[in-house]
Amino acid sequence: MIELQLKTYINIVKAEAVTRGHRFLTRNRTHSAAVVSTAVEHDDFGTPALIIATLEDGTSVRIAHNSTIRVVSNRPKLIKGTALALDDLELIPAEEGTPEAVIVAVARAHPDRPRIQRIAARLSRGLNTKSGSNLQDVRDLAHTLFVDLDDKDNALTVCRLITDLPYDGNFGRWKWIESALALAAYISYDAGDLAAADRFAEALRAPDAADDGDPFRAKMSATVRQRQMNEPNLYDKEIHRAMAAVDKPAERDWRVLRLGVLMFLRTHGGSETLDPLELDRRISNELIAIRALN
Template identity: 85%
Template sequence: MIELQPKTYINIVKAEAVVRGHKFLTRSRKHSAPVVSTAVELDDFGTPALIVATLEDGTTVRIAHGSTIRVVSNRPKLMKGTALALDDLELIPAEEGTPEAVIVDVARAHPDRPRIQRIAARLSRGLNTKAGSNLQDVRDLAHTLFVDLDDRENALTVCGLITDLPFDGNFGRWKWIQSALALAAYINYDAGNLVAADKLAEALRSPDDADEDPFRAKVNAAVRQRQLNEPNLYDKEIHRAMAAVDRSAERDWRVLRLGALMFLRAHGGSETLEPAELDRRIRNELVAIRALNETH
């Protein structure tokens, strides 16, 4: 009879929660030897400063007290929301020069970010630009790189995997390409790369002139202008979350607001929001979201 091996999970735990039997996940994605004992080292004022873990192979690992570390476990959940199946974080090697190789390289630049590892692991198995879920993953990866980590170079690289795709009339797929175009356009605007930014913005606006019927095109243009002049920036939802001190909800609504602002910026602003004002609001939103990340 074949003995089934228990599923392995990655858990993010506080240094002081490391116990006998834990294995650490190294940067090379290998497991350390099991922990056999731990000790606490105090600073000169008697405050816990380091957790010293001794491994089965005699190695000593020193971890800052209060920091977090990834441990390998057979238990699916040690702390709420932190357990990830190892398969969810497994990057599949890809041939150099392929979109999948780009994804893997970006993920390796941020080995301590589970969200990036999880998305990259899915995409490294094969990027299908016809699949809306894959397009969403690419956009989410680029968004996380820029908004959460301010990694503009890698965010642009990831956006570039889908920003050359043409509008084919499928708005379900296009919304993710459009979001990546808006993000890439803003990063270029902010860096002063106006030619690249304008090219991306032009691609984002390509569906605006897709309708060849003159009457429908005129109606669509009027509706589009109204949406640009009176955008939903989720003010009520954000204020409600702030009043309830619900930081998670506030962050989610602010992320939606940021996306709307970047979309407006790629359109060159509107009659009610000029580009300079949009730039100011986008910068403020990025500061607010990143501050919420630190307390989230």
């Protein structure tokens, strides 16, 4: 039986996009050993200066940050919308153990997912937990990993980047942390880690016990929260309208919002109108519906 050999092609990529498995084209037109790991080296002012690639044969290759290099590929043209093709999808390597390194590793586990690459590229430049937009990006990354790709482990890992942040009274920031807590609690509960699920749930309920020094305002806030629990907006009208119009993108967006509400209610322990078992059933059904629309 004749063994077919895959044709190889040369692609030009940014140094920051070099990743495990890449082979470089050398000056004498031969292929290097495969890359097994990369690290970033900063200059004396903390600016990324070099990308250090370690190859299978033990060789270290030093590449100037933001430069380009030729790598061997079995694809004639890199897929548009990947981290290797567009500047806005450029992943910046980070020191091991940092939140940015976690994000880069997660993105490299899904190189063919433009949305993952786009969010990770923004966060790889530096995660600022004081920034509401950064918190939203973390939540969105975790949500995409779980809902779209069913990648529970990486979704939980990403959630943990912000689930330890305390409630500080700023609901503009807290809503993204709260959403990450609800997702982390559901993943933990579904995996049977009830202790972790309880810890996330306790953190999610932090605003309920917050004392702002105004008893009347605290009472009113508690009343509003209870109404939200017992009479939640599950976007039924919006979803039915989108289904009637066969507008699948709109239907998906509304269902994602509904899923977020259901997960919040589940983490909160249910309500007078929706008990935990009913919420589990609805969450499962919603995940099936959303993934079918992808």
